Amino acid sequence: MALQEVCHFYDSVPSSSEHSPVALALEGCCAEYRSAKVGHSLPVFYLPVMKSQPVCQPWKTINLSTMPSSTSSVKSFMLAEESKRPFDLSHGTTTLSFKFQGGVIAAADTRSSCAKKVECPSSQKIIPIHSHLVGTTSGTSADCTLWKRILSYKCRLYQLQNKRTLTVRGTAKLLSGALFPFKGTELCVAATLCGWDHTGPALYYVYSDGTCLEGDLFSVGSGSPYAYSILDREYHFDMSVDEAYCLARRAVYHATHRDAYSGGNVDLYHVTKEGWRKIGRENLFPVYYEKKEAQLHGSGEVPGF
Structure with a gap:
């Protein structure tokens, strides 16, 4: 394109x-x-x-x-007076991202829900946008997928025309400006852009009403209050890479345990100066039983969580 x-x-x-x-x-x-x-x-x-x-x-x-x-x-x-949906859609998710001394971490669950039904237990909520940039998605799945594809296309086009990559800040402003005309409609996109450019690690939150915020830590979705309870207690910028991985997995795990709309697996991405890298996808279902068994033996800890 x-x-x-x-x-x-x-x-x-x-x-x-x-x-x-x-x-x-x-x-x-x-x-x-x-x-x-x-x-x-x-x-x-x-x-x-x-x-x-x-x-x-x-x-x-x-x-x-x-x-x-x-x-x-x-x-x-x-x-037609209006284009109406045949029924209301209830959805939820847990996504989080944070900056630390080793780059930017992005993590999310994989459960996609519609009303009271789990439509897909293994959806992809972290979408690679460019070689230096990934985005977490929260909101309506179709809306998020469409706009992330548009953003990916615009980033590639900018690089071809200008011989350099678009900054994370510029990408966030581009998405914010494109979503703003739909303010007040049923469009639902809540995204975090996690990337690395010439300024270093960068993290932005963009909402479908045009909101664009820069920060060090964001959690978005119905499970975000539970994820914040872990992140606020244990997050610090000087974490090692292994500590950052464990914190992201643990925050998503606790959110999926308490939030009915979150679950499935935990996807983990790490963005560095060399670009983004997918660390892996881990099933959260056996982790619950491993933690229970570990508590019975007095340790209460599961490696990696």
């Missing part, structure tokens, strides 16, 4: 992607207004809308009777 844009080479007509949801979001303009201007070429896609806020619908001024009959699905979409 990035190489295509630099070389101006496309497998299909370029205008076909001009009015896509991705293009609308990255341009930072009103999706409803752009959709109205394209008329009968309007693509049908889900647009999140809050019930409490009326949607700007300039297409109501268009004479729909003049539109071809082949665009009946487009007509029905344009006349």
Whole structure:
């Protein structure tokens, strides 16, 4: 995608992607207004809308009777008052990240839930974005995956055009600016960007309302209060690499034990000056029983947790 844009080479007509949801979001303009201007070429896609806020619908001024009959699905979409989900989605997760003297650590559980159902016990909530950058995802899985792919594409494109990698701060500002037009909608993306650039280790939190914060430690998701209870007590910047690994695993483990929406495995990533590295994925289920057995024998400790 990035190489295509630099070389101006496309497998299909370029205008076909001009009015896509991705293009609308990255341009930072009103999706409803752009959709109205394209008329009968309007693509049908889900647009999140809050019930409490009326949607700007300039297409109501268009004479729909003049539109071809082949665009009946487009007509029905344009006349619709709202695009509603058939049911409310409840979701939760536990993700955390922190800086220390050896780089940046990112950890997350792997349970994806929908309402009261576990949809996937082994989902990927830490997504590599570039060679020096990974992101943790919390919120709606589809929203998070889409925007992380967009961000990865933009980072590669920036490197091709400028012969250098985009800084972590610049990446966070790019994502924040792209998400801000969707403030007040049902879009739900809460991400932390963990990377290393010429300034050293960097950590940013970005939310779907445009919030962008820099910090040394973040935990996001329904299990974050339980993770913070461990992190606040044991975190310090001068930790060794092994201590950082153990702290991240232990914080996620305690969160999954108390939070029903978190569980499965714990994914662990380490970002250094050389780039990101996946440390591994460990199953949390046997850890609970190992800890119980260790408590019976008086130690109460499980190696690595």
